[in-house]
Every structure is written in C-alpha cells, then in structure tokens.
Amino acid sequence: MACTLWHKEIDAYVDGGLAQERARKFEAHLEGCASCSADVLARMKWKRATKLAGRRYAPTAEFRRRVVESLTPKPERRPNWNWLAGWAVSAVAIVLLLVFSYRGRVPGGNSALSEVTDLHVSALASAAPLDVTSSDKHTVKPWFAGRLPFTFQLPALEGTGFTLLGGRVVYLEHSPAAQLIFQVRKHRISLFILQDRPPASRGLQAAQAIVEQEQFTIDTWSDAGLRYFLITDASRDDIRQLSGLLRAAAQANGS
C-alpha cells in the first residue's frame, strides 16, 4: 500500500524546495517508510535523467565569440580613432600655431594651461591615445588604481550625451595625472585630474575659471585636494555641463 502522508511534498523535497525543518521531519519519516523511500528514489532518478537529456545543445564557438565581443570593450574599437589620423597632421599644425601664439601673447603665463593644451592635442593626434579603452567608468576608474597616488569620482553619463572613451596616465607639471577622454557629438574633451599642488595651481583661481584660447575652452577648478582641467573645442555649454556632472559626482562621494 502506497503511503500518501507526504505525497504533496515529495517533489519539493527532491527539488530542495522544502523548508529545512520540514525536510528533516520527512527524512525521519523516510527511515521507516519503504513506500516513500522508493518514491523519492524514483523521482531523483527522473530528475537526473531529465537533466542529462536536457543538456542537449551547445552554442557554437563562433556564436560565443560574437556574444563575448558584443559585451567586452576591446582594442578593436580603436579604429574609431583612425579617421583622426587624416586631419591630425593639419590639426596639430594649426593647434601648435595657436599654442605658440598663445604662449607668445601671455609671456610667462600659466604653464599648466599650455601643458594641458599640448596633452589634449597630442591625444587627438595620436593613433592610439588611450591606455585603457572603455566607456564603462567601472572599468576605467579601477585601471588607474595603483597608477596614481589619488583616486577620483566619475559621473554616470547615461542620457547626458557625453560618452567616456577611456584614459591614460600623463605627466602634468611634473606630477602624475589622469587624462580621461570624453566625446560629445563629434567633439573630444580631455579631463585632467591631478593633486592640487602649488605648481598646478599657480596663477589659477581656486574657484572655477573658464579660459578661452582661440579654438579651445579650458575649464579648471579645484575640489577636495584635486585640480581638474577640462579642455575641448566643443561649446562652453558642453564644458559647463560636463564640469557640473563631475563636480556633482565628486561631491556625492564626499558627502
């Protein structure tokens, strides 16, 4: 005669879905009930047979590669920069001209700003300007850990029109700095972050200062011991928006 006492719960037991206490009770019952024991065994065999039969289809290596590629930020994205190479030479020429004329007009002026301009231009001109290429701040930020003696916050950019392209370590005023490159529409924006020490701040106000230099707009500010520079040929509004996002991210972390 089949035992029906636990009938409704045997599946749950076999599936591991029975509460611990209930399972222990059932196990105690199993010791004395041949009918239920046989039932449990049969169900376990079924479950196992279904599992073996159900593991049937394996994705092809080609398909796996396609999906992995669609998820992994990778160096192949760099061809994005190739189009730059074409006009890079002329751009460098023009910009160097601007930089030199700027330096000429501001004798002994802020060397940090000149360096920022140079670094930004060289990044635009380089075929592979980035050491870490990713639009994910959770990839880019940790990459700098251990490479810089400080850390910083990056804002979430979804829906803002700005995209993070990646970053690299540069030297600005003899200090290691993070250079992060963003894109808004077709414009590239460089963000430099370094520790705020006298050389970098020399001649700069502690508060926000937007400096226009011919084609480039540079915004600089200091916050919690870090000095930030944003430089771009995009509009002032773009640069204000991005600096706003960056400050908000830094403050959200600080508070």
Place this chain on the structure above:
Amino acid sequence: MVLLLTSVREERANGASFAELALPLFDSLYNFARWLAQDRSEAEDLVQETYAKALRAFGSFEQGTNFRAWMFRILRNTFLNSRTALAAARTVPIEEDEYASVPPSAQETPESILLNLADREAIRQAIEELPVGFREVLLLSDVEELSYREIAEALAIPIGTVMSRLARARGELRKSLQGKLTRA
C-alpha cells in the same frame, strides 16, 4: 590613501561588470533558448537579444536580487514575443489548477522500470513534445536547477503555480514516455 581604499572597496562591492555576471550563464541560456525555439538560428537570435536587452537594462537591475532568474526572465520574455512562441500560443493553453493536481505516486506506475528502459533520446523527444509551458518549467527546475523561487521570478508566476505546473509537466513526461514504450 583612505580615499583610494574606499574607492577600491566600492568597485568590488557593486562593480561586478555585466559581462562578469552574464557570460557564465551563456551555455545555459543557449541550451534553454534552443529548447524553446527548437531552431539554431532562432535560439542564437534569442540569446543575442537577451544579452543586448539585459546590458541596456543592467543599470536598473537591483543589486542583490537574483541575476540568473533575471536573465532567464528576459530570455523567456524575448521568446514570448518571437514567431515560434506566438504560433505555439495558439495551440495548447495550460489550464492553471494550482492545488488539484497531485502528482501520481512513482509507485503506481512501474516508473523505475520505465526509466531504465527509456533512453536519453526518448526522454529528449518526450521533452520536445511537451507544451512549451511544461517544457520551460521542467528545464528550469531539472536541467538548470533553479530553485522554486528563481523559477517563479523567471516565469513571473507564484511559487505555488511553479510547483503544480512542474508536477504536471513531470506527469506528462512520464505518460508520454510510457506511451512511446508500449507502442514500441
């Protein structure tokens, strides 16, 4: 330095990237998709679309909730909107009868004998022939070994329904195999 440490800890706590979480599920999702769609290129489309949708929605994925169930749910919803599913929906609706269906005792039918006789191919065929609603719950439970709670999340049904539907799926599977063996 303190800042640096805080930052590293943050990355570990919530910085697991989408790829890190989602790629280990690739084989399972594909197998499941193939069972649902029963066609290679359709299964590939389903999986690809699932990853694309999940990646876009990853920002809204609540940390701490079940990622595996979430992925299966996206895959299954994607499937429901696919050609195959829309065609299948017109055929066999599953009546939901939560408590009436008591699974037949394994002893009433000589199941262990049946099981020994049924080879893997016969079981596969029987699974294939199950209505998709039974097939999916059986696969999630027995092949993917999702818990009742995870299955409930993936299929967006109450746990009680998971259990009753699973019992009925297993009953159908046995019945179908039995039919095959007596016919053979």
